[in-house]
Structure formats: structure tokens, C-alpha cells
Amino acid sequence: MDDDTRVKKGGAQPAEVGHNSAMLEEKRANLYHSKKDRVFVRGIQGEYNVKQELDRLRAVPRVRKAKEIGFIDGPQAFSRHYVEPKDGITQTFHMHLEEYAPGASSQKHGHVNEAAFYILDGEGYEIHDGVRYDWKAGDIAIVHNNCVHQHFNASKTKPARALVIKTKPMYLFLNMLFQKTVKERPVEATVEGEGFEPREIEEDFNHPKGGY
DSSP: OOHHHHHHTTOOOOTTSSHHHHHHHHHHHTSGGGOSSOOSSOOOOSOTTOHHHHHHHHHSOSOOOGGGSOOEEOSSEEEEEEEOGGGSSOSSOEEEEEEEOTTOBOOEEEESSOEEEEEEESEEEEEETTEEEEEETTOEEEEOTTOEEEEEEOOSSSOEEEEEEEOHHHHHHTTOOOEEEEEOOOOSOOSTTTTOOOOOSOOOOSSOSSOO
8 A cells, every 4th residue: 555545544644744744854955956056057257368267277176085075965875076067167067976875766857968877886777767777886877868767776785886977067058957856865764774874985996896
């Protein structure tokens, strides 16, 4: 019997109904994807020959240290955003690291831009427009334009992680604005992932033999 049926019959209610709903909404409001002030394309002002902008770009660091960029969100899907337009380094792409707790899933959503997920370790699967695609460490998962998709860690005992590169900033700059969240990113841990903390220290997670 699904949650909706139980509610209609006066039985147990789903977790997001009643006293728990306000707490869950507060957690969602703090997620990266819920931010109201995200910078998708940064402004460029100055003289016509944009010399000031070129000088600024040439002065920014060319190497970003992972240890200086912490993971955010969770408790199922964690993100470490290496480069995005707000950082003042790039204008055309966004690169971040995704870490999935055991048994975790991401939000279900769709957008116009493509994305490439290089699987660093673990095993899991995608569901794109209702079709399942399995992946494991060393694979590259491609999210094609306009598909509704969701990411899953298939393991109940080990985490998984992927390096994500996407051209969302360029698509939004070109007014290709059609995107939608179908199912929000979970704000409660899975039973298997209860207490899981993302691996902040950068070691060799490039499809190791052992795991964590």
C-alpha cells in the first residue's frame, strides 16, 4: 500500500506529513540547489577592449586545492563544487564532485544542457527517461539534452563518487532555460547510509581495488 493510500484511510502518514514536514523543508532550503542567489553567468563590466577583465583573468589562480573546498549538502548526495562562474575563473562550464552515500540517490530532474559523469569509484546506475543504465568505476555516464534523470548508488555498504563536467552556464547564457526538478534531493539518510560522512581527504579514489 503506498503512502497516499494510507493517508486516505487514516493510517500511518508519510514522513513529510505532519510535524516532520517543517524540519524537512528547512533542510531543503539549505541545499545548494535551493539557493536563491546562484550565479549562472557572471557580469563583465569595463572598457570596450575588456583589458580589465583580461588582466583579472590572468591574475586568478590556475590550480584550485580540493582541501580548500568542502563538501556540501547530503545526507545522501554530497557535492564539492570545484569551478563555477561565481568563482570568477570560468564562464562556460561547471565542474563538481559528487559523493553518494551507501544506498543513496540524487534529485530527479531535467535540463537542456548535457553533462558527463566520470565514475571515480563505486558502482551504481542512472535512470534516464525511465531507462536504467548501470555504471561502475572507470565508466563515463552521459546525461544527454532534455532527459529527465536521477543517479543512484547501487551498493548498500560502500560509497560512490563521480566527477561531473557540464556546460550549464553556457546554455543558460543562450536563454536555454528549460529545466525542472521532478523529485527533490533527499534530506534524510538511507538506512544503510546513516551516519555516513563524505571522504574529505583526497586520496586515490580513482577506482581502487579495495574500497573504503
